[in-house]
Amino acid sequence: MLEVKNLNVGYGEIRVIWDVSLEVEEGETVALVGANGAGKSTILKAVSGALKPTSGEILFKGESITGVPAHKVVGKGLAYVPEGRRVFPYMTVRENLELGAYTVNKDSEVKENMEWIFEMFPRLKERQKQLAGTFSGGEQQMLVISRALMSKPSFLMIDEPSLGLQPSIVDLVYETITTLQEQKITILLVEQNVLKSLEVSRRGYVLDNGRISIQGSSEKLINNEDIKRVYFGID
């Protein structure tokens, strides 16, 4: 589904991502984990077209999307959930969802997708006329994920969905991710919450200062001594 080859990304003179290669196969959930500032979000921004890579190649469904601007990438079946629960705060829940389907041209299809979302998250249906800015953190996270789903993507990139949420809400967000997996959506999950994200994924990559340091099946990574020491604080 997604293939990133020897990706290098920088902001001006400062190189942030060094020769990163990763792959996500159809139907699987892959976790990209690492400390704050490791460059995880930068990779997602480059894939989604918000940042132009310095070099390297990004293939989506075999087609190169390297350097294609964000608004053109979305229509290809790839959707991005930015970190920080970035809802459109002064628009209603319904309008937020409609914007998620901006690339969908048929009204009937938009309606269909919205019904599908409302079925998965009845809470959004009940509160569709409420302004998104008045939602709680957990609800906003549910909304931004749903907004991304409105384009019926086959591939979803989720950036730090649990950041800044209290533990009980984090569990709720992860239930949402499980729901998406049941819908056969391929997911690339970026997280600081290493344990949580490895638990729901099949494989994982550990990003360290802009470079992939360890990769493998999530099961293996959870039991890896280095990861345990660095990320779980267990000796």
Next chain:
Amino acid sequence: MEIYILNGLILGSIYALIALGLNLIWSITDIPDFSQGGIYVFAAYAAFFSVSLFNVPGIVAILIAALTGAILAFCFEKFLYRRWRGNIPIQLLCAIALFFLLANLAIFFWTAKSWNMDHYIVGKATIMGIGVSYQRLLVIAMVIVLFVAINLFLKRTKTGKAIRAAAQDLEVAPWMGIDTDKVFSIIFAMGGALSGIAAALITPVFTVYPMMGELPLLKALVVVILGGFGSVGGTLVAGLGLGVLESLGAGYISSDYQHGFAFLILMIVLAFRPQGLFGLRRE
């Protein structure tokens, strides 16, 4: 008293119209687009010449002014502001430079002389005992129609929603599939058209001259801040309110201070409600 209020409403609706375009542009691009003051001047001359030289009907003159404004603003964004995107100080400098450049070009082309222009519709109505020219009533009627139309456009249409989304989070909008370059082009063209229409509507009431854009521009900037970023209704209320207060102040206190009132009100509102009267909060 009634006459001051009426005059204030007419003046205020012009401020509101320019402010609406400024507000759209300002809330999305962070540029307080001073060049709209110059665009206003060129659009006024466009309306003036189309009527005085070619004798076109009023509605055509208004459309020509709208088109003039739209094309100028569209080009300024596409060929100038776009190169400096993200660099607000430079963009602001460009906007101020364009404002003076256009006013000076107007002097160069058409001299500093001020011209009178015929009313689009002749005749008078009597409202509450005062005679009001149809031209003045046309100003208020057109402004109300335009505000309703633009509000519906922003609330109901797909493009309108994309514009609001871009105003609320410009970084996230492209991830929805929204082409923000296109949004920029649309709002600048819209803003230019609104300034152009405002100029075409008010010119027959007053006169046309090269520096005519200065005060309406400054007042409109005040109206944007008073009404609040992103608020269409707030812009209308603030525009009309400012016009009426100014007119009352000029009538009952002294017309010497007419323009001072606008900025005094701005200072007072900013001190107590920094987000404007109806504004969305801004980070």
